[in-house]
Amino acid sequence: NAGVTQTPKFRILKIGQSMTLQCTQDMNHNYMYWYRQDPGMGLKLIYYSVGAGITDKGEVPNGYNVSRSTTEDFPLRLELAAPSQTSVYFCASSYSSGGARYEQYFGPGTRLTVT
């Protein structure tokens, strides 16, 4: 049981390049999330998904795209990278059913620098 895994751990991009951050969970969670964490700013929600085929925007979605074709995978796509996207990106997952909502589990993060 690996939990939430993310690749890559580190990446340096040039302005205007594109990349995909990978996220996989093996806990059969229906909810998955992408956050960014900037120093002194806390965590901000980028996108989330309540199940395969369903995604929705969070607080800071501009410049990003997501897809959820399977329960396990939730990749985050950066198109035309900008210096403002330099951040640490965390993927998370949780399970909700009926009125019950359970813990969110986080991946180890991807540290992205755009220069």
Add this chain to the structure above:
Amino acid sequence: KQEVTQIPAALSVPEGENLVLNCSFTDSAIYNLQWFRQDPGKGLTSLLLIQSSQREQTSGRLNASLDKSSGRSTLYIAASQPGDSATYLCAVRLRVGGSEKLVFGKGTKLTVNP
């Protein structure tokens, strides 16, 4: 708009001390509150989850309480150890429009000195 505040932003204590970390939130219509630990350069590790109907949860030396009506939660750490040094974040889960989200505080950075 829900705001989550953690005070103090940093705390330094000697080993063995019992300590309390505070978390306050402005909107009491939450589903649950979760405490996390984050080590430098690492992801978030879930410590405790308190559902909105609960008053407290315990795990080992950790005890978290929730008072929804006053918008407060505390994380009590007993007999602190240097290995407890980390940033502690609280987050509340609530409904915003047609979706649910976690709103995070900015964390309390704890240093436990040997």
